[in-house]
Amino acid sequence: MIGAAPLFSLWAEPLAVHALVLDPAPRMISLPAPERRFPTLTRTHPGAVMFERMIHDLWGLEALGAEDGRPLLDHGRWPVLNPLSGRPVRHAAPPPQPEFLTAWGEGVRQFPIGPVPPDIEEPLHWRLHLLGEAVLRAEAQPGFAHKGTLGLMLGKSARAAARFPARLAGDATVAHSLAFARAAEAALGVTVPPRAAALRRAMLEAERAAVLLLGVSRLAEAAGAPQLCARAALLREAMLRACFGAFGHRLMMDRVLPGGVAQDIAPEGLPMLLGAMAAIGRDWPWLLRAAKALAARLAGMGIARPEPGVVAGGIPARAAGLAWDARADDELPPRAAVLDSADAAARLWLMLAECDDALRLLRLALDDVSPGMASAQASSALSAPVPGVAGTGFALVEAARGPVLCWLRLDEAGLIAQAWLHDPSWGHLPMLETALAGAELHDAPVIRASIPISASGMDL
Amino acid sequence: MRLIRNALRPLSNPAPEPDARDVEELAARLNAVARARLGRALAIRHVGAGGCNGCELELLATRNLVLALQRFGLGFVDNPRQADILLVTGPLTRNMVEALARTRALLPEPSFIMAVGDCAVDGGVFKGSYAVEGGVQQALAPDLAVPGCPPSPTQILSGLLSLLAVQE
Numbered sequence: 001m002i003g004a005a006p007l008f009s010l011w012a013e014p015l016a017v018h019a020l021v022l023d024p025a026p027r028m029i030s031l032p033a034p035e036r037r038f039p040t041l042t043r044t045h046p047g048a049v050m051f052e053r054m055i056h057d058l059w060g061l062e063a064l065g066a067e068d069g070r071p072l073l074d075h076g077r078w079p080v081l082n083p084l085s086g087r088p089v090r091h092a093a094p095p096p097q098p099e100f101l102t103a104w105g106e107g108v109r110q111f112p113i114g115p116v117p118p119d120i121e122e123p124l125h126w127r128l129h130l131l132g133e134a135v136l137r138a139e140a141q142p143g144f145a146h147k148g149t150l151g152l153m154l155g156k157s158a159r160a161a162a163r164f165p166a167r168l169a170g171d172a173t174v175a176h177s178l179a180f181a182r183a184a185e186a187a188l189g190v191t192v193p194p195r196a197a198a199l200r201r202a203m204l205e206a207e208r209a210a211v212l213l214l215g216v217s218r219l220a221e222a223a224g225a226p227q228l229c230a231r232a233a234l235l236r237e238a239m240l241r242a243c244f245g246a247f248g249h250r251l252m253m254d255r256v257l258p259g260g261v262a263q264d265i266a267p268e269g270l271p272m273l274l275g276a277m278a279a280i281g282r283d284w285p286w287l288l289r290a291a292k293a294l295a296a297r298l299a300g301m302g303i304a305r306p307e308p309g310v311v312a313g314g315i316p317a318r319a320a321g322l323a324w325d326a327r328a329d330d331e332l333p334p335r336a337a338v339l340d341s342a343d344a345a346a347r348l349w350l351m352l353a354e355c356d357d358a359l360r361l362l363r364l365a366l367d368d369v370s371p372g373m374a375s376a377q378a379s380s381a382l383s384a385p386v387p388g389v390a391g392t393g394f395a396l397v398e399a400a401r402g403p404v405l406c407w408l409r410l411d412e413a414g415l416i417a418q419a420w421l422h423d424p425s426w427g428h429l430p431m432l433e434t435a436l437a438g439a440e441l442h443d444a445p446v447i448r449a450s451i452p453i454s455a456s457g458m459d460l
Numbered sequence: 461m462r463l464i465r466n467a468l469r470p471l472s473n474p475a476p477e478p479d480a481r482d483v484e485e486l487a488a489r490l491n492a493v494a495r496a497r498l499g500r501a502l503a504i505r506h507v508g509a510g511g512c513n514g515c516e517l518e519l520l521a522t523r524n525l526v527l528a529l530q531r532f533g534l535g536f537v538d539n540p541r542q543a544d545i546l547l548v549t550g551p552l553t554r555n556m557v558e559a560l561a562r563t564r565a566l567l568p569e570p571s572f573i574m575a576v577g578d579c580a581v582d583g584g585v586f587k588g589s590y591a592v593e594g595g596v597q598q599a600l601a602p603d604l605a606v607p608g609c610p611p612s613p614t615q616i617l618s619g620l621l622s623l624l625a626v627q628e
Binding site: 078173 | 507512514523536555557559
């Protein structure tokens with residue numbers, strides 16, 4: 001059905017399966033599943049396995065011929081089975097023990113981490129198989145943060161449902177909101193006013209810069225570089241405070257809505273943003289020097305390449321020589337850097353390079369925004385009306401961690417009939433599993449920090 | 461043999477006896493300072509009960525140099541047995557109920573339970589979903605709730621400081 005094209009995302013609705021492939025442009029392929037079955041993609045695209053397990057949990061569609069039939073998000077603790085299948089079954093049996101892939105050999109032992117992991121982390125379980133201090137196999141168990149987000153969106157108007165994609169992953173709230181808004185606008189044929197489009201670009205790049213600084217900070221913390229950790233965290237704080245001044249929310253949650261944006265940039269916010277950007281610019285040479293020292297230690301650590309047949313996107317993929325960026329066709333495309341050593345050092349360099357580029361794009365977006373600052377803007381300059389009509393649409397947006405996807409089907413009243421939200425963690429978690437296998441146990445936290453995962457984004 | 465005995469004999473003089481009055485005085489001073497400083501220290505164990513990660517991001521921010529919760533004697537610990545505060549974020553997903561209960565059971569008494577963020581308070585926007593319990597109070601009785609989506613790091617810090625203040 002999808003041939004040899006690399007798979008980006010796979011999801012379903014009650015009687016159909018949908019795939020987004022890169023061919024090389026993003027293209028959607030749909031396959032009806034009238035018997036609630038579809039042929040597995042894992043023969044040609046082994047990386048599709050997690051998607052197929054998730055589709056079975058949520059929609060109850062069976063992947064025929066799949067070797068791995070274990071549940072992924074459903075831990076047997078929900079009151080229903082297949083909650084999105086349109087005919088959920090009540091469930092009250094006690095939860096089963098999870099099964100993990102094993103590693104055999106004399107002296108092999110299991111090492112569990114989570115779902116309450118050390119430090120301030122999202123709930124995720126890791127099952128490591130160790131021989132001495134060497135990791136033989138690392139497998140993640142997601143699902144602990146499953147909130148039923150897709151189910152909550154159904155039957156709501158695009159405006160009313162916008163708060164759910166905004167809360168899929170806190171570090172990509174602007175990106176997920178924007179993908180959702182663009183998917184709804186594509187489905188309903190809405191054109192966004194130019195000022196709103198510029199404000200959206202500004203918020204997206206501000207979020208990217210702040211999240212990439214956090215990524216640098218957390219990687220430096222895990223690798224034992226406290227000064228770089230502290231400096232990057234301080235610059236992130238400056239960005240977040242400026243975002244609060246400009247957009248009224250530190251993470252800019254609920255600021256992007258279908259049709260446009262919720263509010264204009266505050267007049268006093270613009271100098272705050274420029275001030276934060278200038279502070280980052282002043283510290284940039286210091287950050288690069290500190291990163292160079294750290295990169296020397298990270299070289300060759302945590303080699304991660306995308307799973308066969310799957311295109312993951314984001315920094316982990318661009319560090320492995322795959323150049324795709326969801327913003328490539330934008331009016332102002334990013335200056336994408338691509339490395340191919342695929343190690344933690346390459347990912348650190350790309351975090352810094354892409355942060356620098358995000359600040360450049362943020363400055364360009366603010367140039368477009370500032371002329372309208374003098375006078376109060378009419379609401380029509382910030383948002384277009386959203387009609388209540390039927391339609392289908394999808395949109396891709398590049399978040400700091402990688403591309404996010406939203407697909408929507410709206411019914412005649414403009415209410416959401418089906419929805420899918422894809423977080424880049426779907427591609428990155430399998431990469432992280434491969435990167436951890438073969439590593440030393442004490443390097444595992446560093447490797448994990450070099451491929452940031454959003455458990456909530458994946459758990460839905 | 462003599463060579464070894466000589467090598468083992470310490471070159472330094474025998475230790476002088478400390479003055480008993482000095483020791484007593486210093487101990488009293490240290491006690492007073494320690495009570496003011498260390499008596500106010502509280503260790504926090506965070507449990508992410510399935511939130512969107514927004515609250516975790518703001519929790520991380522409380523550790524940066526401008527908010528610096530360490531200066532108040534506050535800090536995050538990995539081992540729940542060493543914690544005084546169980547800080548919970550997220551709407552308490554059904555898949556996290558057992559993990560939260562098990563972590564709670566490991567905290568020594570007396571301890572505080574703190575719900576951070578709208579989700580942890582009552583489930584927030586996820587209230588009513590098949591997959592969430594709808595806030596921490598469905599499983600535990602929080603001593604303090606910090607609402608907000610997400611609350612700012614200053615609000616979180618202010619909540620933690622009120623737990624410190626009741627220690628006085």
